[in-house]
Amino acid sequence: MNAPAKVGIGTPLSRVDGTEKVTGTAKYAAEYNVPDLLYGVAVSSRIAKGRITALDEEAARAVPGVVDIVSHRNRPKQAWLDRSWKDELSIPGEPFKAFHDEQILFAGQPIAVVIAETFEAARFAASLVEVSYTEEAHNIDFEASLAEKFTPSHLKRRNNYHPPKNRGNADAAFKAANLTVEGEYHLATEHHNPMEMHASTVEWHGDGSITVFDKIQGPQGDQAYLASAFGLGKKNVRVVNSYVGGAFGSGLRPQWQVQLAVMAAIHLERSVRVVMTRAQMFTHAHRPECSYSIKLGAEHNGKLSAMINSATTSTSRFESNMEDIVVWGMMNYDCPNASGEYFIAPRDTYTSADMRAPGAATGMTLFEIAVDEMAYKAKVDPLDLRLLNYSNVDAMNETPFTSKALREAYREGAERFGWEKRTPQPRSMKEGRELIGWGVATGMWDAQFSKTAARAVLTDDGRLEVASAASDIGTGTYTVMVQVAADTLGITPEHIRAKLGDSDLPTAPVEGGSWGAASTGAAVQLACQSVAKQLLKAAEKIEGKPLHGANSIDDLVFADGAIALKTDPSRIVTITDVMKAAGLDRIEVEETASPGISGMISMMRKSRNTHSAIFCEVRVDEELNQVRVTRVVNAVAAGRIINPKTARSQILGGVVMGIGMALHEETFGDRQLGRWMNHNYAEYHVPAHADVEDIEVIFVDEPDPEVTPLGVKGLGEIGIVGTAAAVANAIYHATGKRVRALPITIDKLLDAEPDVA
Amino acid sequence: MIRFDYSRPSGVNEAVQAGAGAQVAYLAGGTNLVDLMKENVARPLHVVDINRLPLDAIEEMDGGGLRLGALVTNADTAYDERVQRRYPLLSSAILAGASPQLRNAATNGGNLNQRTRCYYFYDVDTPCNKRNPGEGCGAIGGVNRIHAILGTSDHCIATHPSDMCVALAALNADIHVTGPAGERVIPIGEYHRLPGDEPWRDNTLKTGELVTAIDLPAEDFASHYTYLKLRDRLSYAFALVSVAVAMRIEDGAITEARVALGGVAHKPWRSPSAEELLVGEAPGDAIFATVAGAILEGAQGQGDNDFKIDLARRAIVRALHQAANGTPQSQTDKRIA
Numbered sequence A: 001m002n003a004p005a006k007v008g009i010g011t012p013l014s015r016v017d018g019t020e021k022v023t024g025t026a027k028y029a030a031e032y033n034v035p036d037l038l039y040g041v042a043v044s045s046r047i048a049k050g051r052i053t054a055l056d057e058e059a060a061r062a063v064p065g066v067v068d069i070v071s072h073r074n075r076p077k078q079a080w081l082d083r084s085w086k087d088e089l090s091i092p093g094e095p096f097k098a099f100h101d102e103q104i105l106f107a108g109q110p111i112a113v114v115i116a117e118t119f120e121a122a123r124f125a126a127s128l129v130e131v132s133y134t135e136e137a138h139n140i141d142f143e144a145s146l147a148e149k150f151t152p153s154h155l156k157r158r159n160n161y162h163p164p165k166n167r168g169n170a171d172a173a174f175k176a177a178n179l180t181v182e183g184e185y186h187l188a189t190e191h192h193n194p195m196e197m198h199a200s201t202v203e204w205h206g207d208g209s210i211t212v213f214d215k216i217q218g219p220q221g222d223q224a225y226l227a228s229a230f231g232l233g234k235k236n237v238r239v240v241n242s243y244v245g246g247a248f249g250s251g252l253r254p255q256w257q258v259q260l261a262v263m264a265a266i267h268l269e270r271s272v273r274v275v276m277t278r279a280q281m282f283t284h285a286h287r288p289e290c291s292y293s294i295k296l297g298a299e300h301n302g303k304l305s306a307m308i309n310s311a312t313t314s315t316s317r318f319e320s321n322m323e324d325i326v327v328w329g330m331m332n333y334d335c336p337n338a339s340g341e342y343f344i345a346p347r348d349t350y351t352s353a354d355m356r357a358p359g360a361a362t363g364m365t366l367f368e369i370a371v372d373e374m375a376y377k378a379k380v381d382p383l384d385l386r387l388l389n390y391s392n393v394d395a396m397n398e399t400p401f402t403s404k405a406l407r408e409a410y411r412e413g414a415e416r417f418g419w420e421k422r423t424p425q426p427r428s429m430k431e432g433r434e435l436i437g438w439g440v441a442t443g444m445w446d447a448q449f450s451k452t453a454a455r456a457v458l459t460d461d462g463r464l465e466v467a468s469a470a471s472d473i474g475t476g477t478y479t480v481m482v483q484v485a486a487d488t489l490g491i492t493p494e495h496i497r498a499k500l501g502d503s504d505l506p507t508a509p510v511e512g513g514s515w516g517a518a519s520t521g522a523a524v525q526l527a528c529q530s531v532a533k534q535l536l537k538a539a540e541k542i543e544g545k546p547l548h549g550a551n552s553i554d555d556l557v558f559a560d561g562a563i564a565l566k567t568d569p570s571r572i573v574t575i576t577d578v579m580k581a582a583g584l585d586r587i588e589v590e591e592t593a594s595p596g597i598s599g600m601i602s603m604m605r606k607s608r609n610t611h612s613a614i615f616c617e618v619r620v621d622e623e624l625n626q627v628r629v630t631r632v633v634n635a636v637a638a639g640r641i642i643n644p645k646t647a648r649s650q651i652l653g654g655v656v657m658g659i660g661m662a663l664h665e666e667t668f669g670d671r672q673l674g675r676w677m678n679h680n681y682a683e684y685h686v687p688a689h690a691d692v693e694d695i696e697v698i699f700v701d702e703p704d705p706e707v708t709p710l711g712v713k714g715l716g717e718i719g720i721v722g723t724a725a726a727v728a729n730a731i732y733h734a735t736g737k738r739v740r741a742l743p744i745t746i747d748k749l750l751d752a753e754p755d756v757a
Numbered sequence B: 001m002i003r004f005d006y007s008r009p010s011g012v013n014e015a016v017q018a019g020a021g022a023q024v025a026y027l028a029g030g031t032n033l034v035d036l037m038k039e040n041v042a043r044p045l046h047v048v049d050i051n052r053l054p055l056d057a058i059e060e061m062d063g064g065g066l067r068l069g070a071l072v073t074n075a076d077t078a079y080d081e082r083v084q085r086r087y088p089l090l091s092s093a094i095l096a097g098a099s100p101q102l103r104n105a106a107t108n109g110g111n112l113n114q115r116t117r118c119y120y121f122y123d124v125d126t127p128c129n130k131r132n133p134g135e136g137c138g139a140i141g142g143v144n145r146i147h148a149i150l151g152t153s154d155h156c157i158a159t160h161p162s163d164m165c166v167a168l169a170a171l172n173a174d175i176h177v178t179g180p181a182g183e184r185v186i187p188i189g190e191y192h193r194l195p196g197d198e199p200w201r202d203n204t205l206k207t208g209e210l211v212t213a214i215d216l217p218a219e220d221f222a223s224h225y226t227y228l229k230l231r232d233r234l235s236y237a238f239a240l241v242s243v244a245v246a247m248r249i250e251d252g253a254i255t256e257a258r259v260a261l262g263g264v265a266h267k268p269w270r271s272p273s274a275e276e277l278l279v280g281e282a283p284g285d286a287i288f289a290t291v292a293g294a295i296l297e298g299a300q301g302q303g304d305n306d307f308k309i310d311l312a313r314r315a316i317v318r319a320l321h322q323a324a325n326g327t328p329q330s331q332t333d334k335r336i337a
Helices: A016-025 A119-124 A142-148 A168-177 A219-229 A256-268 A279-283 A325-334 A360-378 A381-388 A406-417 A479-488 A516-539 A576-581 A596-605 A643-665 A723-734 A748-753 B012-018 B033-038 B072-078 B081-086 B089-097 B102-105 B108-112 B165-172 B272-278 B285-295 B308-323
Strands: A038-044 A051-055 A066-071 A110-116 A128-135 A181-188 A198-206 A211-213 A237-240 A272-275 A291-298 A304-316 A338-347 A429-431 A433-446 A452-459 A464-467 A496-500 A555-561 A562-565 A572-574 A586-591 A608-621 A627-637 A694-699 B005-006 B026-027 B044-050 B058-060 B066-069 B173-177 B182-187 B210-215 B222-229 B241-250 B253-262
Touching: A038 A066, A038 A119, A038 A256, A038 A279, A051 A110, A066 A119, A066 A256, A110 A119, A110 A325, A110 A360, A128 A168, A128 B081, A142 A304, A168 A237, A168 A291, A168 A304, A168 A338, A181 A464, A198 A256, A198 A748, A211 A219, A211 A256, A211 A406, A219 A237, A219 A748, A256 A272, A279 A596, A279 A643, A304 A325, A304 A360, A304 A496, A325 A338, A325 A360, A338 B308, A360 A381, A360 A433, A360 A464, A360 A643, A360 A723, A381 A406, A406 A433, A406 A608, A406 A694, A429 A627, A433 A723, A452 A479, A452 B089, A464 A479, A464 A516, A464 A643, A479 A496, A479 A516, A516 A555, A516 A576, A516 A586, A516 B012, A555 A723, A562 A576, A572 A576, A627 A723, A643 A694, A643 A723, A694 B033, A748 B308, B012 B044, B012 B173, B026 B033, B066 B081, B072 B081, B072 B089, B072 B102, B081 B089, B089 B165, B089 B241, B108 B165, B108 B210, B165 B222, B165 B241, B210 B253, B222 B308, B241 B308, B253 B285, B253 B308, B285 B308
Parallel strands: A038 A272, A211 A237, A304 A338, A464 A496, A627 A694, B005 B044, B026 B044
Antiparallel strands: A038 A110, A051 A128, A066 A110, A181 A291, A198 A211, A198 A272, A291 A304, A429 A433, A433 A608, A452 A464, A452 A586, A555 A562, A562 A572, A608 A627, B058 B066, B066 B210, B173 B182, B173 B210, B222 B241, B241 B253
């Protein structure tokens, strides 16, 4: 036998679901054509606030093919108590309950769903439903809502909210500082806009049970929510989300289309599908608008002495969404005096929601613009200023990190970018009519680990199936599962099948927070190790006992479908031979990976974070202020990298989204009408190909056996954090124009004056 | 979407007969009409599919001009060797718009007749005089970052979204139409109209009239031209401001110049009196700035779009330089020439 080859952790395996996706065989929620399916189209509220006074359905019901119209007037029974509507990531307040009553809480609110035998009939009929309202005063303007800002009391906070911890005396230190920066920073409202619209296909089985094909980031949370909200009982609800066409957080919580589809299915005792329109995608989750006041004080050399943070983000009138905005700078920088306060401001929209790196993408990014300003004040290179204020520990929580290779990220990123060739003065680099600017920023995100179970089934044909109720929202979970299994059992990826996206599978949390790879990966590894142990035991039954002498699987090498003794690779046997010899046709195990006691203690004592250093080049036309982002280097410290190829893709996507945050993404609200106006892909801008040039991703070496069982930190979000600041800082270096409100659109640059000669 | 009748005639006369009734829409590439039907903005009761009409050729005209069939796609027009060589301004403007997929489907006639991208026009739950005469204009006092600064009325501040038409305006194209009353030719400058008291009328077509061809006159603007487009991202966005320049220079002096603006008005905007100022002048910053000021005389912002006046002024000056220098704006290299 040849030396065993292995496709394991650290190899750039192509996506195992790639072929299915590009050939269209991967099925998404709206693509399950169950028998006798009915189609539902939602009627959306024209007004932002008030009450429905009349619903004229006559013309709509007269359309051939229309089966029924479900609204607050005839909906099936809903759970009465708000706590029955709590989802996996619910937040304090009253969860939105579609068709609950005649109240209108936000523009675009679903107020009825027209059900028909064809989608076309449903859509046409939905346009004929006449709704009468009494309107009430409303406000969607963030600036105006600040008058009502508040900090929720302890009992009314989100579970995962981390209040800032003050240190020293920031006010006094700021007053005494040699150098100060003081500014109001702002991020516009953004909508997630994944390519796939939110959709639910509810299959009615006729025995009181339903299968829901849903666009959701966690099937089991969705299952529990639907079972509870509509009194179905958990055993009667199965949720399937095999493929999710992007989500960015918009699918963390069940959205209203699934409520409509389930209510219609119950009401009619039929299978029903409801798909949102692109415009309706602007009627739910969105990244909160943010206003962030930052004051920095420093000594002459740029050593920070004071940081004063005060931020407000938007939420709805009915739920108190909160984000960690002000803590990032306080954790990241060595500065003896720091304070933070945080508010939320309600407006008459749907509740804001987690969107890729919630809190950090906003707070860290805006803070990194202020840090850049201090570098110019102190006449210190912006990278040097960050190194001068580098903290080896979590400076806010005063805890060590399990690992922090940010210094290496700065160094490797700067080297690759060629940072040392930068000239310090703004407007000092120019080519033709374009001003060239180089900017740097820091990114930081959590490295989390969540209790997750996985099942492994090995059959005597040498094939393996690994399964967990995890989700793959385009992030590569399928591939990670296959790769970890291949690594553990030495089976070629072609012989491994990963199953996920089904509430019937072993327990897994919602896909979010960048914990997927670390958690699902650990569970798969544990299950595969358990299979390996059984194989070792079974090998004892083989004549000649080739693996004799191995006390545990640590003494074995699993590769190329075979098992060998570490100490004597000539003593080798194939997995299929082991199973045949032991008379096994299958080995099936389920294991749960959880932090355990030592892990819990480590979590209390140590901070666990990913870090990044982003370097960016922009070219800005001096007269016309058109911005081009010509080069980005993102150096990431994220522990162990399972798959350099999919990992790079994650960071590339984050950087592109960061460019969008810097230059493009903004939802415009009409104050009088109380509605978002640019609710389509033509007018809500994300980067096009022409906006994305050279992006380079570096993963710096950061061994960290403590952070999670695999040493993996997760990569779904770190790529966006700080990227927009690197762009904004590069624009300042190019133009001398400091724009503190993102996105930096051409009008803002036209209006700004350079603050240097 | 409202139920509609559908017919697919094979000849122009047959199509025009079918198009004679009320609430009829001609369907070509469908890149705009179908969207508008899905949004319930366009509600035709009869859709006449004209894709089988023999209007899909680019032909030489007597006297040296070029005739573009109404059904030739934008892509085939932009990449036609004759268009590229003799009317590079048109080719450039087409390639500045939309995406390859859209340009492969969109036709020249359809491009002329595409409708505004005003947010309010597109959202049937908001007021819009263009969509529902008399309902009011949501954009005035609303979200109007992308709206017009020239030629607006109290009823409408929408812009025409086309890039192609801006070039056609600079090239003095003629639009051939056939209708119930026969054929006629409409100069491009009279084809689109300002909103005035009738913002629902985008152009001067009469009921049932069908665009059959666009004539490009035989004039030589192949050496000094440019199409400069500024937008909220570097591709696949409608113009905030665009400038088409067609110019001739002899012995260092400008002998003729045409400047058309996109993204600023209900129609491609030209100012013949301002263009006249360039004749006899040598290219230079001062005269270009004067001309920009003259073109933008009377420009008025609506709040969010105030910046367009300054942006347009700068863009005109730059575009005039590009044309004069013979360094037209590339539509692939996004660096501004």
